[in-house]
Amino acid sequence: MTKINTKPLSGFMELKPAEQILFDKIKETIEKNYQLFGFIPMDNPLIERKEVLFAKAGGETETQIYEFRKGDTDLALRFDLTVPLARYVADNYGELTFPFKRYQIAKVYRGERPQAGRFREFYQADIDIIGDETLDLNFDSEIPAVIVKVFNDLGFENFTLRINNRKIFNGLFLDLALEKESEWIMQIIDKLDRVGADMCQEELKEKGIHFKKVDKIFNLLKLKGTNLEILENLKKMEIENEIFDEGVRELELVINNLQSLGIKEKYFEIDLTIARGLNYYTGTVYETRLNDYSEIGSVCSGGRYDNLASEYTSKKLPGVGISIGLSRLFDQLLKKEVIKSNESTYTKILILPMEKNAKENALELVSKLRDNNIPSEINLNFDKKLPKRIKYADKLNIPSVIFIGEEELKKNKYTLKNMETGKQELVNFEEILKKNNEK
Amino acid sequence: MTKINTKPLSGFMELKPAEQILFDKIKETIEKNYQLFGFIPMDNPLIERKEVLFAKAGGETETQIYEFRKGDTDLALRFDLTVPLARYVADNYGELTFPFKRYQIAKVYRGERPQAGRFREFYQADIDIIGDETLDLNFDSEIPAVIVKVFNDLGFENFTLRINNRKIFNGLFLDLALEKESEWIMQIIDKLDRVGADMCQEELKEKGIHFKKVDKIFNLLKLKGTNLEILENLKKMEIENEIFDEGVRELELVINNLQSLGIKEKYFEIDLTIARGLNYYTGTVYETRLNDYSEIGSVCSGGRYDNLASEYTSKKLPGVGISIGLSRLFDQLLKKEVIKSNESTYTKILILPMEKNAKENALELVSKLRDNNIPSEINLNFDKKLPKRIKYADKLNIPSVIFIGEEELKKNKYTLKNMETGKQELVNFEEILKKNNEK
Numbered sequence: 001m002t003k004i005n006t007k008p009l010s011g012f013m014e015l016k017p018a019e020q021i022l023f024d025k026i027k028e029t030i031e032k033n034y035q036l037f038g039f040i041p042m043d044n045p046l047i048e049r050k051e052v053l054f055a056k057a058g059g060e061t062e063t064q065i066y067e068f069r070k071g072d073t074d075l076a077l078r079f080d081l082t083v084p085l086a087r088y089v090a091d092n093y094g095e096l097t098f099p100f101k102r103y104q105i106a107k108v109y110r111g112e113r114p115q116a117g118r119f120r121e122f123y124q125a126d127i128d129i130i131g132d133e134t135l136d137l138n139f140d141s142e143i144p145a146v147i148v149k150v151f152n153d154l155g156f157e158n159f160t161l162r163i164n165n166r167k168i169f170n171g172l173f174l175d176l177a178l179e180k181e182s183e184w185i186m187q188i189i190d191k192l193d194r195v196g197a198d199m200c201q202e203e204l205k206e207k208g209i210h211f212k213k214v215d216k217i218f219n220l221l222k223l224k225g226t227n228l229e230i231l232e233n234l235k236k237m238e239i240e241n242e243i244f245d246e247g248v249r250e251l252e253l254v255i256n257n258l259q260s261l262g263i264k265e266k267y268f269e270i271d272l273t274i275a276r277g278l279n280y281y282t283g284t285v286y287e288t289r290l291n292d293y294s295e296i297g298s299v300c301s302g303g304r305y306d307n308l309a310s311e312y313t314s315k316k317l318p319g320v321g322i323s324i325g326l327s328r329l330f331d332q333l334l335k336k337e338v339i340k341s342n343e344s345t346y347t348k349i350l351i352l353p354m355e356k357n358a359k360e361n362a363l364e365l366v367s368k369l370r371d372n373n374i375p376s377e378i379n380l381n382f383d384k385k386l387p388k389r390i391k392y393a394d395k396l397n398i399p400s401v402i403f404i405g406e407e408e409l410k411k412n413k414y415t416l417k418n419m420e421t422g423k424q425e426l427v428n429f430e431e432i433l434k435k436n437n438e439k
Numbered sequence: 440m441t442k443i444n445t446k447p448l449s450g451f452m453e454l455k456p457a458e459q460i461l462f463d464k465i466k467e468t469i470e471k472n473y474q475l476f477g478f479i480p481m482d483n484p485l486i487e488r489k490e491v492l493f494a495k496a497g498g499e500t501e502t503q504i505y506e507f508r509k510g511d512t513d514l515a516l517r518f519d520l521t522v523p524l525a526r527y528v529a530d531n532y533g534e535l536t537f538p539f540k541r542y543q544i545a546k547v548y549r550g551e552r553p554q555a556g557r558f559r560e561f562y563q564a565d566i567d568i569i570g571d572e573t574l575d576l577n578f579d580s581e582i583p584a585v586i587v588k589v590f591n592d593l594g595f596e597n598f599t600l601r602i603n604n605r606k607i608f609n610g611l612f613l614d615l616a617l618e619k620e621s622e623w624i625m626q627i628i629d630k631l632d633r634v635g636a637d638m639c640q641e642e643l644k645e646k647g648i649h650f651k652k653v654d655k656i657f658n659l660l661k662l663k664g665t666n667l668e669i670l671e672n673l674k675k676m677e678i679e680n681e682i683f684d685e686g687v688r689e690l691e692l693v694i695n696n697l698q699s700l701g702i703k704e705k706y707f708e709i710d711l712t713i714a715r716g717l718n719y720y721t722g723t724v725y726e727t728r729l730n731d732y733s734e735i736g737s738v739c740s741g742g743r744y745d746n747l748a749s750e751y752t753s754k755k756l757p758g759v760g761i762s763i764g765l766s767r768l769f770d771q772l773l774k775k776e777v778i779k780s781n782e783s784t785y786t787k788i789l790i791l792p793m794e795k796n797a798k799e800n801a802l803e804l805v806s807k808l809r810d811n812n813i814p815s816e817i818n819l820n821f822d823k824k825l826p827k828r829i830k831y832a833d834k835l836n837i838p839s840v841i842f843i844g845e846e847e848l849k850k851n852k853y854t855l856k857n858m859e860t861g862k863q864e865l866v867n868f869e870e871i872l873k874k875n876n877e878k
Contacts, residue, residue: 004488004490004491004494004750004751005488005490005491006491006526006527006529006530006751006752007530008483008484008530009484009486009487009488009512009514012484012486013484014482014483014484014527015482016531016534017479017480017481017535017541020479020480020481020482021479021480023482024480024482035785035814036785036809036812036813036814036815037809037814037815037816038784038785038786038814038815038816040456040459040460040783040784040785041456041459041460041463042456042459043453043454043459043462043463044447044453045447045448045451045452045453045560046485046546046560047448047451047505047548047560048448049443049444049448051443051444052443052444052445055443066486066507066509066514067507068505068506068507068508069507070505070550071550073448075448075505087445088445088453090445091445091446091447092455095455096456097783097831097834097835099831101816102456107485109486111509111510121484121485121486136818136819136820136822138817138819138820142817145806149809257802260798260799260802260803261802261803261805261806262803262806263806311443312443312445313445344479344536345477345479346474346475346477346479347477359699360699363696363699363700364699364700364701366700367584367700367701367702370475370476370588373475374475375474375475375476375477376475376476376477377476377477377540378577378581379575380575380577381575381577383575392536392538395536396536
């Protein structure tokens with residue numbers, strides 16, 4: 001036989017059944033919360049016209065795109081969920097209700113060099129709120145609110161959603177007459193966490209920024225304290241620029257809203273060092289860290305942008321959004337044993353008739369259990385010895401097994417075995433339901 | 440501005456928000472039932488090594504595969520969910536618990552010529568039960584049982600799952616010494632529904648089958664009546680072949696099991712005309728028709744196979760499975776208005792503070808509603824007039840709006856408007872919860 005390599009492609013996640021169940025539960029928790037906050041689902045093709053993707057791709061991303069040709073059309077696999085959203089909103093503009101709030105939890109593709117913790121196919125869990133011409137700033141506080149609830153529901157306590165506003169930098173750069181240099185300065189600042197303040201300052205000076213200007217930038221970056229203290233200190237800074245003032249006002253509104261929403265202070269903080277490399281963001285920006293695992297980096301990032309779909313429509317579509325890097329997050333948490341798969345199946349009860357004449361009774365029972373919404377299975381393989389048939393429940397950690405033999409048939413009852421304690425008892429149907437609900 | 444075509448690619452389904460919500464609900468109903476019957480989830484990469492896919496593809500399918508190259512690897516998009524299942528089971532054989540019951544509801548790709556009701560990217564909703572060396576025949580009745588429950592839960596009453604067993608034909612062909620011709624005879628019989636018995640018989644005779652043999656084939660195909668009557672008549676037929684007898688016994692067991700499971704007779708019937716063109720199936724075969732819309736064809740087909748993964752492993756892996764052609768089914772039902780999207784969002788309540796000083800109160804309220812699991816939204820855009828802000832709820836059919844103004848703040852209550860009846864009342868928080876639960 002020719003041996004075909006059955007491993008999944010390198011960089012492509014493929015989970016064992018128990019891991020998959022855990023992954024699906026996390027995905028469902030995210031989805032339910034997105035719905036709870038008024039986001040509606042979107043599901044668009046994984047394949048786009050090449051020109052659609054390349055209109056928005058750039059730099060490194062462009063080289064990572066999976067592209068191909070079918071018939072006479074150049075096609076490509078989406079590299080994020082934002083580009084298809086932009087195309088969709090441009091295409092369906094007349095039929096959508098604005099602000100258009102959509103969520104999408106789906107796979108995207110980037111042919112990156114394979115390395116630990118990086119995937120070529122991975123899930124993103126995105127939300128965006130898109131306005132028609134304008135979008136009320138208050139929506140910028142909805143994004144952190146839903147993300148805090150998601151991470152709480154996933155069982156996390158020690159995480160921080162960091163918030164900044166790009167206008168604060170932009171205003172500062174205008175004040176310092178550095179607006180032309182702003183893009184590469186931002187990129188350097190974005191490395192602050194990894195390389196430290198000294199290295200960043202050195203690099204900026206080396207690249208020709210006057211040391212007084214570098215000092216002014218870092219005076220701002222160094223502001224620490226509670227959210228309110230940082231806001232107070234920002235207002236006191238000697239920067240005379242309207243964009244700067246606007247950034248501070250916007251940041252203050254988002255922080256105030258989060259307080260009114262009752263979000264605990266420990267879950268969010270102003271972090272003026274966050275720049276989000278992308279030029280794309282124009283106002284509020286977010287990053288989220290699991291503080292016990294800061295080496296993972298930001299698990300969830302996003303921000304406010306001025307115009308979603310300028311490549312596809314002349315309508316102005318400002319928006320605000322965030323994306324959870326779900327596959328990477330899952331992979332890291334699993335490897336660090338922060339999360340653990342403990343369910344190997346959804347099944348709660350395995351029914352094992354011991355005699356052939358118990359078969360009909362057993363089939364009736366499994367139907368009744370399923371009608372009562374209890375995930376159940378039946379094994380009618382009388383050719384195999386009972387211990388072998390029980391082994392299936394053992395291996396899959398099915399919590400209960402029901403035996404039906406002569407005695408049970410005579411008494412019109414069932415022997416229910418708790419697989420964890422080993423305890424067996426003779427019960428009727430109602431008692432099975434009751435015991436299952438107690439768990 | 441260069442105008443980029445923002446339409447989705449032809450043959451690629453892209454739904455409007457309300458349709459997407461409906462689609463997701465149908466998908467969830469299928470998934471919950473698959474779980475209820477003990478199937479566990481699988482999610483594997485959309486991209487496979489080309490050699491993996493081509494080992495199992497064949498004929499027309501092969502020409503429809505989307506293939507491409509990245510780096511030095513030949514890649515392709517999966518054209519069904521069975522091939523990745525086969526590769527997965529071969530790859531993870533040592534770690535799986537058999538019988539391995541998995542479900543997968545996911546997209547597959549076939550670059551077909553675009554035509555009405557055919558998609559190039561479409562969802563399949565598959566279940567399979569895979570045995571290690573052997574698989575108890577009783578599992579063949581689990582498949583119809585779950586499918587009947589799925590269609591019931593989707594609101595269908597008038598559908599029939601048709602069941603046959605390939606061994607009945609195979610035995611007949613052996614008896615008639617037509618085993619070499621069996622494959623193309625089966626393909627002709629598979630057209631019976633579309634072209635009628637006369638045309639089929641004619642074609643068989645033209646192709647050289649003796650008219651007595653054609654008669655014997657059609658005597659079998661013409662057997663009608665209740666399931667039990669057909670089984671009785673099959674047993675009485677003058678066919679002396681063990682394979683034939685085995686097929687009849689297997690069919691009888693599946694039918695008897697379905698009766699014991701309490702599945703209503705109207706939902707399943709023996710149909711000896713079903714052959715399922717594919718040579719792949721070796722025993723039980725299934726097709727499912729919505730009787731009011733028979734022109735759609737089978738909405739859900741499958742059967743028993745001897746060996747899932749002979750291309751990838753020397754282990755013998757017999758199985759039984761079925762696949763719902765979800766995208767096609769959804770598309771057809773939507774076009775025929777059998778199903779209708781009526782929800783444009785999951786949101787139940789929109790909160791509209793009417794004065795700026797109600798903002799904090801409104802933010803607190805939306806948080807409390809969400810904590811009580813009521814999907815809620817808030818609009819704080821005081822720049823817009825109230826009717827414009829209400830319009831959002833109108834357009835999305837949000838059932839309730841809450842107003843908060845001076846009076847409400849003073850009384851510490853909320854004005855709750857039922858958007859359907861137009862009725863408004865002054866209520867407290869507990870009453871909002873109560874009214875929402877009543878719906």
